[in-house]
Amino acid sequence: MHPHAQLITDFYSAFQRRDAQAMAACYHPEVEFSDAAFVGLRRREPGAMWLMLCERGKDLEVTFRDVQADDHRGRAHWDANYTFSGTGRKVLNRIDAEFEFRDGKIVRHRDHFDFWTWSRQALGPTGLVLGWTPLLKKKVQSKARKSLDIFMRERGIPQE
Template sequence: MDNKALMNKFYTSFIKGDSKAMGECYHKDILFKDPVFGSLKGDRAFKMWEMLLTPKKEDLKISFDIARVSEKKGKVNWVAEYHFGEKKRKVINNVSAEFKFKEGKIIEHIDTFNLWEWSKQAMGTVGYLIGWTPFMKKKIQKSTNQKLDYFISGKKG
């Protein structure tokens, strides 16, 4: 599979809510980074997608455009639309994803987006007032990683 087909498989699997197929696109030594989770390596990156897509979110809409791809690198612009949190706030997140490839798989995946824009939509007034601060970024990353730890541990609740 060439790298364009690999990125296409990753995002079409995302659209279908198929975290297993997404994980098949990742190298076992994957490094994933984004403003919400920070850096995740290996199994934590696989599990993040599983957590986010279990169960498949019926209101999740993903669209993507493969902007460029080469033998070693790729870039995809994608948009996620969904409802977030207990208050079901509407979020439209515009993301730029940079990829590096190794051995026919994605070895590095870095998602970049405006955390303040995301937090204003996801958290309302609190996000508007302090969503841009380093304090809030740390708090968001701590919370999402605690949820991921809980998910990985297999605890129900």
């Protein structure tokens, strides 16, 4: 197995254990992360996001497969099964991840998932009707950003 494929495997194995510290250890200090909800996270923010999700996801179950990597890039598929705290609705989010590496660590991490599918599950009728609109996506992004900022401030995690 390529060392970067092992790194991705280690990352998701840590996620399955809800070990956000081990997840963050897979990241380069200059890491950048984005998905449909959390856009443009940098440096300490991605690790803080995983910590927040691990702590809040009481019934979170993570599975992963199809890990591939070479010297520069990698990818994997992972599924997150959890209860969305904002509504109490069950979600099965199917995610394709892309990675770039530097110095043996993940320096760029992009998660791709169908926002409309997610919003229908997480938000119910609101997601069904508005999940395809940029307006709802921006609202979710704004709420996610605010939640992460508060979490980091409460934990004394510096924002850069």
